[in-house]
Amino acid sequence: MKRAVSAMVLMGLGLHAAMAGAGEKVAMPDPTASWNHLWYHVLIDLAIIGIIFLTAGLYWVWKYRATRPNQIGEGPKLSKIGAISFAVVPAFLFMADDFYLAAKGWTVWNEYRNVPRNAMEVKVTGSMWSWAFEYDNGVSTTFMPDSKEGEGLVVPVGKPVVLRMTSTDVVHSFFLPDYRVKEDLMPGRVTYLWFQPNKEGETIATCAEYCGNRHSFMWTKVKVVPQAEYDTWVAKQKQGAGA
Amino acid sequence: MSTASSGFKLSEWIFSTDHKRIGILYLIGSIAAFAVAGIMALLIRIEQSAPGPTIVSDVYTGGDQYNVWLYFHGAAMILGFLIPGLTGFAANYLLPLMIGAKDVAFPRINALSVWLFWAGIVVALMTFIVPDKPDVMWTGYPPYSVTTAGNTSLYVFTVHLMGFSSILAAVNFLVTIIYMRAPGMGWNQLNMFVWSCFTALIIQLIFVPVLASAVTLLLFDRYLGTHFFDPANGGDVLLYQNLFWFYSHPAVYVIFLPAMGIFYEIFATMAKNPIFNYKAAVYGGMCLLVAISGEVWIHHLYYSGMPDWLRLGQMVTTLLISVPVGLMTISLFGTLYKGAITFNIPMYYGTAALYLLLIGGLTGIPLALTAMSVHLGETSFTHAHFHFIMGIFATFSVFAAVDFWFPKISGRMLNVKQGKIGFWFNFIGVNITFWPLFIIGVEGMPRRYWDYSQFPAHFAGYHKVATIGAFIVAIGMVMTISNWILSAIKGEKATDNPWGSNSLEWTHTATPPGPGNFPKPVTVDANWTPYTYK
Ligand code: HEM
Ligand SMILES: [Cu+2]
Ligand SMILES: [Cu+2]
Numbered sequence A: 001m002k003r004a005v006s007a008m009v010l011m012g013l014g015l016h017a018a019m020a021g022a023g024e025k026v027a028m029p030d031p032t033a034s035w036n037h038l039w040y041h042v043l044i045d046l047a048i049i050g051i052i053f054l055t056a057g058l059y060w061v062w063k064y065r066a067t068r069p070n071q072i073g074e075g076p077k078l079s080k081i082g083a084i085s086f087a088v089v090p091a092f093l094f095m096a097d098d099f100y101l102a103a104k105g106w107t108v109w110n111e112y113r114n115v116p117r118n119a120m121e122v123k124v125t126g127s128m129w130s131w132a133f134e135y136d137n138g139v140s141t142t143f144m145p146d147s148k149e150g151e152g153l154v155v156p157v158g159k160p161v162v163l164r165m166t167s168t169d170v171v172h173s174f175f176l177p178d179y180r181v182k183e184d185l186m187p188g189r190v191t192y193l194w195f196q197p198n199k200e201g202e203t204i205a206t207c208a209e210y211c212g213n214r215h216s217f218m219w220t221k222v223k224v225v226p227q228a229e230y231d232t233w234v235a236k237q238k239q240g241a242g243a
Numbered sequence B: 001m002s003t004a005s006s007g008f009k010l011s012e013w014i015f016s017t018d019h020k021r022i023g024i025l026y027l028i029g030s031i032a033a034f035a036v037a038g039i040m041a042l043l044i045r046i047e048q049s050a051p052g053p054t055i056v057s058d059v060y061t062g063g064d065q066y067n068v069w070l071y072f073h074g075a076a077m078i079l080g081f082l083i084p085g086l087t088g089f090a091a092n093y094l095l096p097l098m099i100g101a102k103d104v105a106f107p108r109i110n111a112l113s114v115w116l117f118w119a120g121i122v123v124a125l126m127t128f129i130v131p132d133k134p135d136v137m138w139t140g141y142p143p144y145s146v147t148t149a150g151n152t153s154l155y156v157f158t159v160h161l162m163g164f165s166s167i168l169a170a171v172n173f174l175v176t177i178i179y180m181r182a183p184g185m186g187w188n189q190l191n192m193f194v195w196s197c198f199t200a201l202i203i204q205l206i207f208v209p210v211l212a213s214a215v216t217l218l219l220f221d222r223y224l225g226t227h228f229f230d231p232a233n234g235g236d237v238l239l240y241q242n243l244f245w246f247y248s249h250p251a252v253y254v255i256f257l258p259a260m261g262i263f264y265e266i267f268a269t270m271a272k273n274p275i276f277n278y279k280a281a282v283y284g285g286m287c288l289l290v291a292i293s294g295e296v297w298i299h300h301l302y303y304s305g306m307p308d309w310l311r312l313g314q315m316v317t318t319l320l321i322s323v324p325v326g327l328m329t330i331s332l333f334g335t336l337y338k339g340a341i342t343f344n345i346p347m348y349y350g351t352a353a354l355y356l357l358l359i360g361g362l363t364g365i366p367l368a369l370t371a372m373s374v375h376l377g378e379t380s381f382t383h384a385h386f387h388f389i390m391g392i393f394a395t396f397s398v399f400a401a402v403d404f405w406f407p408k409i410s411g412r413m414l415n416v417k418q419g420k421i422g423f424w425f426n427f428i429g430v431n432i433t434f435w436p437l438f439i440i441g442v443e444g445m446p447r448r449y450w451d452y453s454q455f456p457a458h459f460a461g462y463h464k465v466a467t468i469g470a471f472i473v474a475i476g477m478v479m480t481i482s483n484w485i486l487s488a489i490k491g492e493k494a495t496d497n498p499w500g501s502n503s504l505e506w507t508h509t510a511t512p513p514g515p516g517n518f519p520k521p522v523t524v525d526a527n528w529t530p531y532t533y534k
Helices: A002-012 A016-023 A031-063 A080-115 A227-242 B010-014 B019-048 B063-101 B107-130 B152-179 B193-222 B237-271 B278-291 B310-322 B322-334 B347-361 B364-366 B370-376 B380-410 B416-442 B459-490
Strands: A119-127 A130-135 A140-142 A153-156 A161-167 A174-175 A181-185 A191-195 A201-209 A219-225
Touching: A002 B107, A016 A161, A016 B010, A031 A080, A031 A191, A031 B322, A031 B347, A031 B364, A031 B370, A080 B278, A080 B310, A080 B322, A080 B370, A119 A153, A119 A174, A119 A181, A140 B063, A153 A227, A161 A174, A161 A181, A174 B193, A181 A191, A201 B459, A219 A227, A227 B416, B010 B019, B010 B063, B019 B063, B019 B107, B019 B380, B063 B107, B063 B152, B063 B193, B063 B237, B063 B380, B107 B152, B193 B237, B193 B278, B237 B278, B237 B322, B237 B347, B237 B380, B278 B322, B310 B322, B322 B347, B347 B364, B347 B380, B364 B370, B364 B380, B380 B416, B380 B459, B416 B459
Parallel strands: A119 A161, A153 A219
Antiparallel strands: A119 A130, A130 A140, A161 A191, A174 A181, A174 A201, A201 A219
């Protein structure tokens, strides 16, 4: 249903380029890699526009300095056709760039929102000011930023992870800077995000929506470990909980 | 500074219904807000210069102190400085003069607007007196703003007072522009600044009531026990965010449009050129911007769990903003083409504005892309983006406006040397402050953090540089503002039209203009425009 509506919006706007982009199949989706790739394209796009305008502006400022007192500018008086073309042509150029970027952004966005079927699900609860994680297998963990005690989020390498998130009090946002993704958590709604942990190691997730006094401290460890290590970790957690 | 010839009487200012005096009252109030909010910025920057407590007491109460500074900085800069500085001071002082009118349509309502604005400033300043200082940021999102121990009512009442003030001003000026133009003055002969205010005030009139109702519901939830934003009782937290940004995105155009208008005036006058492609800038730029402004607010809710079709739909509308803004930019740059440019303080700010507009505008494009913004949103990248366009471009427009119209307002010339040195401090300082924040923003530095120990150690270096930059700006600001005060008292006397402008406020009024503005009623013919240099 949602896809049907978005497709209609698209066609209504005549964005055929975006449609083509959205339809492309990506072998192993990895939003983080796609983000980095898109960022690179966007930077080039911005640099081109910026350099053209800035060069023109600064060159004119320098070139057209008044050379004698009471000098009058000789700026062009556009004819009707000139005026219309100077509006319509740039407008279409801007729109072309907009649709080019929209198409690229749309494709990446689809990756962000389409959770792979084999994703491992973890429930995340945000509270002022800590994170709690609940795994399908019954394991639950948390993390204390002050003492750095607690396991935080532990996931096996190579397997997509989807987080289903809600908050017990105010709005928070689960932000994984290294995975280029965030999504808000709020009471009364469940939101989600997913990421593809392709590299072992430790990183952080930190709160990105203002939530009061200890907002800056609301972070947690995120550990990506080999599958075998993950399995022993799960076993140990279950034992710990049983004991 | 006085427009009457006899000595200074405070009551003549407080009870004045003269748009020029009211404009100056707006200027004084907004510069006061700017100064206090600027001191807050310095405190914030000192705190961020190193991880761990720098000037706050400790890690447990540090947030309580820092968040109040940040709340005041954001709220006062936008509600107390930029909006009143542009649509209060500049619009008041200049609109009647530019259209050849004796005053605004409803002078007493105008006086009421400035009183409400001053009351708003007083309520905002109470932040520093009350024991339960507000800490809800200028966005005031519930449930935090409902459950916090801080005083949310001060936030709500500040918004109410500023909001009523700007609704009254919007009605007043729209009527003035529509009905009080000098005989013979058609819509296509208006100053760009008049058009920019006309379009900005339409936005004010449509959208401020939405903000006022959002914060009123907040007040009810907080103090009367209603549940508009409380999901446990059938409410919805996202309702507030939608209402808030439905106003607050258009609000950035209330700031952006007059800022552009000011730079058009400065460029045309200093280059002695007509506006390049006037109609494209007015209709394809300003008017189209108003039309699009209400359909893009979701770009502030890209990661707030909104439906995907909305996030994508408004990604497209947000990107399309580049069309009107692009047309205005081409027209602004084009106004310099084949000009005869004189360099003075306003033109220094104007030249800087070319660069600031590009950096601020272009960095908005990644933030417009839904997929990019899920990383860059709420980081110091966003923070640097909106400082470039609002905190610097628009702020420079207010400074440039005061510098440009200073001879008319005060009857005296500024100290050029001090003005130019102040400019360089400001310009160099803002670059040193905000470029490092772009860089660590891309690496993930979140906004509204006073501590960042969980992040790589090199972030601290960037923060230190930014803090040094902020102090350089502070020196520039002190030089700039003290220049206004000193020059108003003992500057060299100004002639009626020192820049050789062709706009009515320079060609047809005394310096400073007396009561009633124009010695003789003004009429213009069909060939007149403010930019016809012969
Ligand atoms: C050069 C002078 C300025 C400096 C050094 C400065 C610095 C800062 C800093 C450090 C923050 C907080 C960053 C964070 O913790 O996330 C901030 C936030 C902000 N500033 Fe400025 N600022 C300046 C001028 C301005 C101006 C002129 C405006 C006018 C629009 C402005 C508007 C804001 C807003 C709206 C916020 C966001 C507050 C919030 O997060 O609720 N700033 N500024
Ligand atoms: Cu938080
Ligand atoms: Cu916006």
